[in-house]
Amino acid sequence: MNELSVYRCAKCGNIVMMLKSGGGTLTCCGQEMTKLKANTVDASQEKHVPALKVEGEKLMVDVGSVLHPMLEEHFIEWIAMVRGNRVELVYLKPGMEPKAEFIYRPGEDAILYTGKDDEVVPNCEGVPCNFVCKDKPAEKVVVYEYCNLHGLWKAEL
Ligand SMILES: [Fe+2]
The missing domain is CATH 2.20.28.100 (Desulphoferrodoxin, N-terminal domain)
Structure with missing residues (x-):
């Protein structure tokens, strides 16, 4: 989703x-x-499409590549991140920066196979061992924002 x-x-x-x-x-x-419908209102793309940047385990979101105004009459109301089975939403107010940070750990919801205590699993050289698969699957991340005048916008990571 x-x-x-x-x-x-x-x-x-x-x-x-x-x-x-x-x-x-x-x-x-x-x-x-x-x-x-996201990104359909005739307005500045630069000020509305979320700009996404990953730094370590953080997803930094700016709205947008040119920061959107945060005035009483015109501001970004919220920013939401959708990833896997999660939705995280941050409410903003006039005067705040049009930015949000989310924890970003790709694949953290994936079930990692660790083997059972007494189970022996062959590794790639055919030598028995127990292992933990730390491969993290690529995961789609979509970030939405809502401008009180210009509606819904989104960007994908
Ligand atoms: Fe706007």
Whole structure:
């Protein structure tokens, strides 16, 4: 799962994230909510598409490659990272920097085979041994951000 389904009420501005789709229609204020499509609003790409950088075990996110304003009337409301079976969301306020940091350990959710205590597993030279597989599978990471005026944006690592 790397896709966030985010809906907005055009009347009151409620925003909801779909945790599980049951197939019904989301409504608010007596009307159907709008499913937001990332990166579709006509606005500055540089100020909205999240800029991603990995430093050690941290994923650093700036919005964007040119920092977005964080004014009362125009700011980034939140930044969310979707990775494997996780969603992490950071709320921001006007006056803060349009940035977030996430812990980034690719493959940490993968089940690593360590063998059973009494199990002997041959290694690549055919010599019996017990081993821990530390290979970490490549994993897709998608980062979303929401601008109060320009909507939903995303970038992939
Ligand atoms: Fe904006």
